[in-house]
Amino acid sequence: MTINPDIYSELSDHIKPSPIRALMPFIRQPGVISFAGGLPAPETFPVKQIQEITHNILEEEPGSALQYGPTTGDPRLRQAVADRLSKKMGVDIEMDQVIITTGSQQALFLAAMIHVNRGESVGVESPTFTGGLSAFDPFYPNFVPFEMDQDGIKTDQVEAWFAAGNSLKILYTIPDFQNPTGVTLSLERRKHLVELAKKHNFIIIEDAPYTDLRYSGEAVQSVYSLDDSGHTYYCGSFSKIFSPIRLGWLVAPKSVIDRLNVAKQPVDTCSPMLTQALVYYFLTQNYLEPQIEKITAFYKARRDVMLKVLDEVMPEGVTWTRPEGGMFVWITVPEHVDVQALFHKAIENKVAFVTGSAFFIEGAAKQNTLRVNFVSENGEQIEEGIKRLAQSLKEML
Amino acid sequence: MTINPDIYSELSDHIKPSPIRALMPFIRQPGVISFAGGLPAPETFPVKQIQEITHNILEEEPGSALQYGPTTGDPRLRQAVADRLSKKMGVDIEMDQVIITTGSQQALFLAAMIHVNRGESVGVESPTFTGGLSAFDPFYPNFVPFEMDQDGIKTDQVEAWFAAGNSLKILYTIPDFQNPTGVTLSLERRKHLVELAKKHNFIIIEDAPYTDLRYSGEAVQSVYSLDDSGHTYYCGSFSKIFSPIRLGWLVAPKSVIDRLNVAKQPVDTCSPMLTQALVYYFLTQNYLEPQIEKITAFYKARRDVMLKVLDEVMPEGVTWTRPEGGMFVWITVPEHVDVQALFHKAIENKVAFVTGSAFFIEGAAKQNTLRVNFVSENGEQIEEGIKRLAQSLKEML
Numbered sequence: 001m002t003i004n005p006d007i008y009s010e011l012s013d014h015i016k017p018s019p020i021r022a023l024m025p026f027i028r029q030p031g032v033i034s035f036a037g038g039l040p041a042p043e044t045f046p047v048k049q050i051q052e053i054t055h056n057i058l059e060e061e062p063g064s065a066l067q068y069g070p071t072t073g074d075p076r077l078r079q080a081v082a083d084r085l086s087k088k089m090g091v092d093i094e095m096d097q098v099i100i101t102t103g104s105q106q107a108l109f110l111a112a113m114i115h116v117n118r119g120e121s122v123g124v125e126s127p128t129f130t131g132g133l134s135a136f137d138p139f140y141p142n143f144v145p146f147e148m149d150q151d152g153i154k155t156d157q158v159e160a161w162f163a164a165g166n167s168l169k170i171l172y173t174i175p176d177f178q179n180p181t182g183v184t185l186s187l188e189r190r191k192h193l194v195e196l197a198k199k200h201n202f203i204i205i206e207d208a209p210y211t212d213l214r215y216s217g218e219a220v221q222s223v224y225s226l227d228d229s230g231h232t233y234y235c236g237s238f239s240k241i242f243s244p245i246r247l248g249w250l251v252a253p254k255s256v257i258d259r260l261n262v263a264k265q266p267v268d269t270c271s272p273m274l275t276q277a278l279v280y281y282f283l284t285q286n287y288l289e290p291q292i293e294k295i296t297a298f299y300k301a302r303r304d305v306m307l308k309v310l311d312e313v314m315p316e317g318v319t320w321t322r323p324e325g326g327m328f329v330w331i332t333v334p335e336h337v338d339v340q341a342l343f344h345k346a347i348e349n350k351v352a353f354v355t356g357s358a359f360f361i362e363g364a365a366k367q368n369t370l371r372v373n374f375v376s377e378n379g380e381q382i383e384e385g386i387k388r389l390a391q392s393l394k395e396m397l
Numbered sequence: 398m399t400i401n402p403d404i405y406s407e408l409s410d411h412i413k414p415s416p417i418r419a420l421m422p423f424i425r426q427p428g429v430i431s432f433a434g435g436l437p438a439p440e441t442f443p444v445k446q447i448q449e450i451t452h453n454i455l456e457e458e459p460g461s462a463l464q465y466g467p468t469t470g471d472p473r474l475r476q477a478v479a480d481r482l483s484k485k486m487g488v489d490i491e492m493d494q495v496i497i498t499t500g501s502q503q504a505l506f507l508a509a510m511i512h513v514n515r516g517e518s519v520g521v522e523s524p525t526f527t528g529g530l531s532a533f534d535p536f537y538p539n540f541v542p543f544e545m546d547q548d549g550i551k552t553d554q555v556e557a558w559f560a561a562g563n564s565l566k567i568l569y570t571i572p573d574f575q576n577p578t579g580v581t582l583s584l585e586r587r588k589h590l591v592e593l594a595k596k597h598n599f600i601i602i603e604d605a606p607y608t609d610l611r612y613s614g615e616a617v618q619s620v621y622s623l624d625d626s627g628h629t630y631y632c633g634s635f636s637k638i639f640s641p642i643r644l645g646w647l648v649a650p651k652s653v654i655d656r657l658n659v660a661k662q663p664v665d666t667c668s669p670m671l672t673q674a675l676v677y678y679f680l681t682q683n684y685l686e687p688q689i690e691k692i693t694a695f696y697k698a699r700r701d702v703m704l705k706v707l708d709e710v711m712p713e714g715v716t717w718t719r720p721e722g723g724m725f726v727w728i729t730v731p732e733h734v735d736v737q738a739l740f741h742k743a744i745e746n747k748v749a750f751v752t753g754s755a756f757f758i759e760g761a762a763k764q765n766t767l768r769v770n771f772v773s774e775n776g777e778q779i780e781e782g783i784k785r786l787a788q789s790l791k792e793m794l
Contacts, residue, residue, distance in 0.1 A: 007512060007566070007598075007600060008511055008512060008656060009510070009511055009512050009513055009514050009536070010514055011510060011511070011514075011536075012510070012511035012512070012656050012659070012660065015659055015660065015663065016659070017658070017659045017662065018662055021468075021662075039464060039465055040464075042459070042460035042461075042463065042464055043460075045459055045460070045463045045464075047455055047459040047463070050455060050459075050463070051451075051452065051455045051456075054448075054451050054452075054455070055448065055451075055452065058444055058447060058448045058451070059448075062439070062442055062444040062447075063439035063440075063442070064439075066439065066442045066444070066447070066640035066641070066642060067436060067437075067439055067442075067640070067641055068436055068636075068641045071418075101665075102499050102643075102665040102668075103665050103666055105663070105664070105665050105666045106664060106665045109663050109664050109665070113406070113408060113409070113535070114405055114406055114408070114409035115404060115405060115406050115409070116406055117406050117407055117408075131662075131663070131666065134662055134663040135663050137663065138510070138663055139406070139408075169404070201404075203404060239465075243463035243464070244463070244464055244465045245463060245669050245670075245671055246499075246665060246666070246667070246668065246669045259405060259409050261414070262409070262412055262413070262414045263409065263412065265414065265415055265418075265528075265531055266412065266502070266506050266528070266531040266532050266534065266535055267502070267503060267506050267664060267665075268498075268499040268500050268502055268503045268506070268643060268664075268665070269500055269502045269528065269643070270643070271499075271643065272642050272643045272669060272672060273642075274642055274672070275669060275671070275672070
């Protein structure tokens with residue numbers, strides 16, 4: 001029953017498992033308070049409405065809801081997404097500019113598939129979402145990391161990249177409450193990015209899974225709405241505002257959607273029609289906006305607890321971001337602290353986080369960083385967990 | 398709003414849309430009886446049971462059913478699939494030899510992803526399932542077509558391929574009621590294939606979406622169960638025996654599943670937990686086997702009508718397969734008939750099929766062939782549709 005290792009492709013040897021999933025065996029221990037995951041809080045799932053809608057779908061349209069569907073998605077859901085985003089962003093988005101994908105992870109994968117040739121440069125925030133890196137990685141890009149500060153990606157570094165004679169195929173950004181830093185890109189820098197994309201003809205992929213989860217401050221215009229040139233694609237997900245039932249979307253010029261359609265056919269033919277119908281009715285029965293209000297109130301309370309406890313218990317020399325939304329706080333510890341060792345110390349003390357190095361491309365890592373999720377655990381656990389983390393740090397200092 | 402065409406990858410230019418989907422605008426006309434699709438009959442969907450199970454899942458386990466899950470699938474469903482297949486095939490399959498995929502289309506795509514390097518040879522039945530070809534195509538294989546006869550793929554041609562000094566990375570086969578021909582691979586040839594795979598160290602991908610849909614004759618042992626060397630992977634789908642809610646599986650040695658797990662992470666993170674829980678309960682509440690009995694009775698009647706009417710009305714010189722299961726009959730018309738022209742003549746006469754050339758790799762097509770689906774239309778429509786097809790043919794002869 002042994003297989004010759006030569007049977008695997010170069011690609012299979014190239015791609016790496018999620019570094020976060022590798023931490024899971026340590027994290028899943030009894031009594032561990034986990035700030036490590038990226039999961040939304042299940043208490044927020046709109047179960048009753050899902051039950052009602054699913055029942056109705058199976059009464060009224062089982063033949064289509066349980067059947068194969070178009071690769072680009074249920075046309076009704078595409079239209080509903082186009083309508084909602086048009087209204088929210090103050091731009092005109094047509095149905096044929098929207099593709100529905102099996103999670104926004106797939107939107108990123110398909111975009112990489114139709115654009116990235118081996119060795120072409122893909123700019124990324126440093127640090128960034130590991131799933132974003134993994135979506136591009138199968139196409140062997142040259143990842144170009146651009147640093148972040150409290151206003152998001154440093155666009156002067158992007159400008160300098162071009163000034164030095166380089167090019168970019170794609171720049172991947174999460175402008176609102178970025179994963180992992182929680183930072184929001186400033187309006188000024190958004191405008192700068194669009195200007196650079198027009199001048200140097202690269203694509204901006206604006207990933208917006210957290211955009212609706214704002215707890216304080218003012219919404220910033222999307223990069224998409226600032227770009228009248230078609231260089232920006234806008235993708236998002238129902239995972240954080242509804243449930244991770246594996247539905248996302250990407251908005252782009254129609255010609256790009258046609259390409260994504262062809263790319264999705266070999267990957268999974270189409271996304272499930274049942275879950276698409278479910279989200280379609282959730283949107284058009286006007287359940288989504290009240291649901292977002294409910295989630296934001298719920299998560300805001302947890303964020304507030306976490307920031308308050310961090311202020312109270314963290315030792316000198318430790319700093320962190322103060323996100324206005326999303327799910328994550330990014331913590332920077334003194335440079336001499338070994339965060340891998342801190343992770344194991346913290347597990348001993350029954351609290352878990354993700355080591356920051358997981359979110360950087362190789363060689364660019366700021367080792368003295370870590371990510372904590374503030375939505376998965378309740379207020380009491382957040383308070384206790386952050387105290388344990390502070391205690392672990394003090395034992396290391 | 399124009400995009401520079403240089404922005405697309407070589408891969409995006411390489412992959413082609415489904416040739417069947419290109420026929421759809423012609424087929425979707427009022428009054429057209431369509432034998433073109435590959436869709437199961439929605440009358441067979443077990444709607445009441447789906448309603449009951451979904452309700453219970455949302456009552457009892459909404460927090461996990463609506464959450465992210467493991468990339469390899471819900472462990473309970475993996476176990477249930479392993480148990481069912483172990484029993485059916487008389488072999489011992491462990492849970493960790495099973496991955497759940499977003500339709501079996503994705504199982505094929507992921508298998509291609511972890512195995513096929515550019516230019517490596519992938520053997521295919523000629524003709525074969527277009528989705529199979531499309532799953533491999535993004536990895537730039539050298540497709541090697543092997544002819545079919547009434548006993549399936551001609552394994553002597555496979556043997557000759559190696560005798561001439563060539564190699565194969567993968568051989569892709571649909572041994573039971575093949576799409577598009579309806580033909581079943583003989584036991585003798587299955588054994589021959591396994592012997593060749595062991596000798597020449599290639600992988601057999603046995604695609605079995607129709608295997609449970611047998612209407613007459615005796616079941617033939619799976620290729621998988623004939624192979625004790627781990628060279629055969631077995632994939633299947635819930636689409637044809639339950640509903641196309643986009644869930645399939647692949648069975649392979651554990652080391653291969655580990656590779657597929659890493660390959661699936663960038664593609665869509667995980668398949669929906671809700672639909673996986675639904676299928677899990679459908680299996681473990683013992684609904685599946687009675688459902689298969691119901692579907693096979695339903696489809697058998699339609700197959701019988703189609704074969705009877707073909708016998709009655711087809712002009713001399715036309716031949717067709719007599720499938721013992723599945724969904725398709727393969728028709729061969731006299732060589733001088735232009736099947737593209739026949740397609741348009743048939744549409745005028747309000748009946749549709751798929752031109753056979755769609756199922757061959759470029760250059761290998763037998764142009765005088767066509768595929769008809771016998772499960773989508775009811776008996777009366779089948780009778781009328783086949784009469785219209787025969788009439789169209791007579792007008793061409």
